[in-house]
Every structure is written in C-alpha cells, then in structure tokens.
Amino acid sequence: MTTEPRGPLHPQTTSVSEGFDPRLSVMAVRPPIYPVSTYAFPSAEQAAHYFEVALGKVQRGPGEDVGLIYARLNNPNAEMFEDALASVEKGAHAAAVFSSGMSAITTSLLTLAKPGQKILYERPVYGGTDHFFRHMLPDLQLSAIAVENSAWDDALRAHGADLALAYVETPANPTLRMIDLAALRERLDRIVPDRRVPLVVDNTFLGPVFQSPLRHGADLALYSATKFLGGHSDLVAGALTATDPALVAKIKGTRAFLGTICEPFTAWLLQKSMATLWLRMIKQSKNASHLVKTIKAHPAVETVHYPTLFVGDQARIFQQQCTAPGSMIAVELRGGRAAAFRFLNALKLVRLAVSLGGVESLACHPRSTTASGDEARRICEPEASPRASCG
Ligand SMILES: Cc1ncc(COP(=O)(O)O)c(C=O)c1O
Structure with missing residues (x-):
C-alpha cells in the first residue's frame, strides 16, 4: 500500500501514519483489521500475473500495484506495519514482519545460508538464537561458529571462503555487551574482499529509536517485535529491515513457504504500537x-x-x-x-x-x-x- 509522495518527515511523525491510506479503507482515520485469508482477483489473467510476480518470474511494472493473493504470502495489516517500520529505520528501504522474533531470525538465516556454508556469530546472543545455531543448523549441514572475544580477524581468515553471513546481537542479551558494527563491516570487507558478506544484527534491545545498524554497515536489522516494537507484552512477533529491497523480497519468498508471516490482528497491534514507540x-x-x-x-x-x-x-x-x-x-x-x-x-x-x-x-x-x-x-x-x- 503506498501513500502520496512528500518531503522527508521525522520518524516520530511517520511512525504514526506511514503505510496507511484512508482512501483504501472508507476514509477511516486509523487502519482497520483485515481478518481475511484470501483475496479475489479481478480476472483470471490478473490472477496469473499476480502469481508470476509473487514467484519472481515477472518483475512488477514501475508504480504497478499488484493485488493481494493469500494471507500467508501477504496481508494488508502486515504491509502497513512494514511500510511504517521501514520509514522509521534509518537507511532502510524495505521491511518484513514475522510471527515471532525467532521466525524472523530463522527465516532470514535459512534464506541467506545454504548447506555446506558457515555462519560466524559473536556470543552472547539470545538463548533461543544460540540453541538454533548450535542444535538445529548442524542438521541442515550448516555450521554456526562462535567468535570468542571479538577475534573476528582470525575467524574470517579461517572461514571466509565459505561464509554465508556474520551474525551479532548488540547490545547482547543478557550481558548488554556491544559490538562495533562499523569496525566489523570494515573487517568483513577487508578480509573477504571478493563479495559483500551479509552482516545481520539483532537490534531488539535498542530498536530503531536508539541504534541504526543499517547506517553502520549492517545488511539486515532484526527484531523480536514482541519487545519494544509491540511494547505492551500482548503479542509475539518479529521484524526485519534492510537496505536492499531485493534481499527483503527473497526473505519474504522463504516466509511464504515456511508460513512465518505475522497474522493480521498482531500486525494491526504492532502498527498501533508504532505511534508510541x-x-x-x-x-x-x-x-x-x-x-x-x-x-x-x-x-x-x-x-x-x-x-x-x-x-x-x-x-x-x-x-x-x-x-x-x-x-x-x-x-x-x-x-x-x-x-x-x-x-x-x-x-x-x-x-x-x-x-x-x-x-x-x-x-x-x-x-x-x-x-x-x-x-x-x-x-x-x-x-x-x-x-x-x-x-
Ligand atoms: C534479543 C532477542 N532476540 C530474539 C528474541 C526472540 O524473540 P521472540 O521471543 O519474539 O521469538 C528474543 C527473545 O527474548 C530476544 O531477547
């Protein structure tokens, strides 16, 4: 859903209404909830076109508004929240919302890393993330290797060749230990110069309000939206923002098949919370x-x-x-x-x-x-x- 183009606004302003166009909702001043699983196509030809775009076989035309298909792929409340989140995260050009922080993490990592590749991550990270890295990724022929005490240079020299991504949490749960993201980006680019290794940052603790990982060299900023984004201990959700919309589109492709999108009511609650973030x-x-x-x-x-x-x-x-x-x-x-x-x-x-x-x-x-x-x-x-x- 798009709103009319306008000049740059402060995130505190865009957080209130970005992504919502009252003209698409009987002029309601706040977003309604769309508790709908499937959407009608204007014609069989359009249905075929929507699927071609969704499966990446055909590019969306400039300014083309492709209609909705099915709520596991997309839903209006998820889209509205994503637009609002992308508008407040400095450096972001796209966002995606998930059923939990863990599903944001797992869906992103399963998109970025392929069997046989390695993930380097610095400890500590949230216990659930650590469990996924150590106990679940190996079964998928993916090794997550912990970098101890910021010894990234040695780790990158040893594992750079088949490295899928670098993952950090800053401040980390529960010690609040911080990682210098710009320095890590510089190391990644210097020691693995043949490609850009994605830097994935869990920014749950400071949120887009106090820390902007994408401005410090991260490619993905991940959130347990259950925490500050939701803000009222009344929902479980996850989110990500990124500089590259193509990367977000790819992760949304995985999300569609894993079924890890956020359902409409929770996305609506999240958007409501954005106004007071x-x-x-x-x-x-x-x-x-x-x-x-x-x-x-x-x-x-x-x-x-x-x-x-x-x-x-x-x-x-x-x-x-x-x-x-x-x-x-x-x-x-x-x-x-x-x-x-x-x-x-x-x-x-x-x-x-x-x-x-x-x-x-x-x-x-x-x-x-x-x-x-x-x-x-x-x-x-x-x-x-x-x-x-x-x-
Ligand atoms: C830093 C951090 N990342 C990710 C998660 C996982 O999020 P969720 O519980 O929404 O799946 C948590 C949960 O506490 C967390 O603290």
Whole structure:
C-alpha cells in the first residue's frame, strides 16, 4: 500500500501514519483489521500475473500495484506495519514482519545460508538464537561458529571462503555487551574482499529509536517485535529491515513457504504500537538511567551493566553507535544464585517474568531461564556471579 509522495518527515511523525491510506479503507482515520485469508482477483489473467510476480518470474511494472493473493504470502495489516517500520529505520528501504522474533531470525538465516556454508556469530546472543545455531543448523549441514572475544580477524581468515553471513546481537542479551558494527563491516570487507558478506544484527534491545545498524554497515536489522516494537507484552512477533529491497523480497519468498508471516490482528497491534514507540522508549530509557544510580549504590550489588556505566572500548562503542542507553539493566548481586533468587522473590511492583520492552517492569535470572543452555551458561556467567536482568 503506498501513500502520496512528500518531503522527508521525522520518524516520530511517520511512525504514526506511514503505510496507511484512508482512501483504501472508507476514509477511516486509523487502519482497520483485515481478518481475511484470501483475496479475489479481478480476472483470471490478473490472477496469473499476480502469481508470476509473487514467484519472481515477472518483475512488477514501475508504480504497478499488484493485488493481494493469500494471507500467508501477504496481508494488508502486515504491509502497513512494514511500510511504517521501514520509514522509521534509518537507511532502510524495505521491511518484513514475522510471527515471532525467532521466525524472523530463522527465516532470514535459512534464506541467506545454504548447506555446506558457515555462519560466524559473536556470543552472547539470545538463548533461543544460540540453541538454533548450535542444535538445529548442524542438521541442515550448516555450521554456526562462535567468535570468542571479538577475534573476528582470525575467524574470517579461517572461514571466509565459505561464509554465508556474520551474525551479532548488540547490545547482547543478557550481558548488554556491544559490538562495533562499523569496525566489523570494515573487517568483513577487508578480509573477504571478493563479495559483500551479509552482516545481520539483532537490534531488539535498542530498536530503531536508539541504534541504526543499517547506517553502520549492517545488511539486515532484526527484531523480536514482541519487545519494544509491540511494547505492551500482548503479542509475539518479529521484524526485519534492510537496505536492499531485493534481499527483503527473497526473505519474504522463504516466509511464504515456511508460513512465518505475522497474522493480521498482531500486525494491526504492532502498527498501533508504532505511534508510541518513541515516547515509550525515550521515557523507559530515562527511567532506567535514573534507577541505575540507586541500584549501583546498593551494598548488595556487585556490578551493574548499563551503557552509561561502560568503560574503555565498550564505552567508546556506546558513544559512537547509540543515541541513548535504553532500558535494559543487568545486575550482579553479592551472594550468588541464592541472593539473586531472594531478590527476585521479594519484588513487589516488578514482575518476575522473561521478556522485556513492555510498559511494565520485569526481572528474571537469565542463567536459570532464558540463557540456561550449557554454552550460554559458560559465556554469560561464571558460577560466582549470578545476574538479574530488568527490562
Ligand atoms: C534479543 C532477542 N532476540 C530474539 C528474541 C526472540 O524473540 P521472540 O521471543 O519474539 O521469538 C528474543 C527473545 O527474548 C530476544 O531477547
């Protein structure tokens, strides 16, 4: 769905109404929900043409609006949200929406990587992503190789020849460790000069509001839209943005056959949430920055991980790459796992739950929940330093 061309607008403005044209919806001022599985074709010839375009056999003509086919391929609410998201992500020319953050990740990776190829990724990453890399990709003859302590040069020299993509999460769940994306892009281009190795970045923690991976050399920015994009802990969804619309079209092709598109009602909820994304994330970041000072001063606290407290290289990356610290806080308590559990069990206002990015505050112990896989354990936390994360 396209709207009339106009001058450049601030993302805070486009997030409210981009992608929605009231003339296509009886002049409703906000998008209606289209709970529809299939769409009528104007003629048999048009039906054939729509399929040829959808299967990539024929290119869409300039300005041609090809009609909808079937909701597993596309639906108006998904399209409207995608247009809104692409309009707010700096450097993006296209977006795609999925049934979950994990399906955004898996659908993208299965499009970009072929059997026999390798994926390099830096730990830590979200536990579900780590599980997919280590336990599921090998069955598809794909090896995901972890890069330890940013040792990308050696890893690229060893595996560059059959490398499908590089994958990072920054800030990472749950440690908030940051990756210098521009430096990684430079390494990829220098050490594997014969082609552009796709750099895929999970930008869930800072979102398009505080970090723009595509402007720092990433090819895909991935989101668990369940978190800040959705923003109310009332949906599960995923999304991606990219500089190259052809790449997004390819991933949408995989999405159609895996059936990982976001259904209309959830896409509608997501679009509704876009209108308050800036307000929510800015306020949440301010609240967290304030809270961190109190947490840090508490005698029970060993260490607080939060971007404004970073030192050295991590502080440099934060200054260079992000516009605000966001609202994720990782805390290491004195007294081990027992102390962490006592803290969590004593919470009154903050809910003990996994996930993040909603309007309520949540806290969990990643080591025994979201990052409880063996490898995630080893990387995220030594036995002596249990951590509680607050979102
Ligand atoms: C950083 C990150 N990426 C991806 C995911 C997976 O998203 P979803 O739960 O929407 O599938 C999560 C979930 O917590 C996450 O924290």
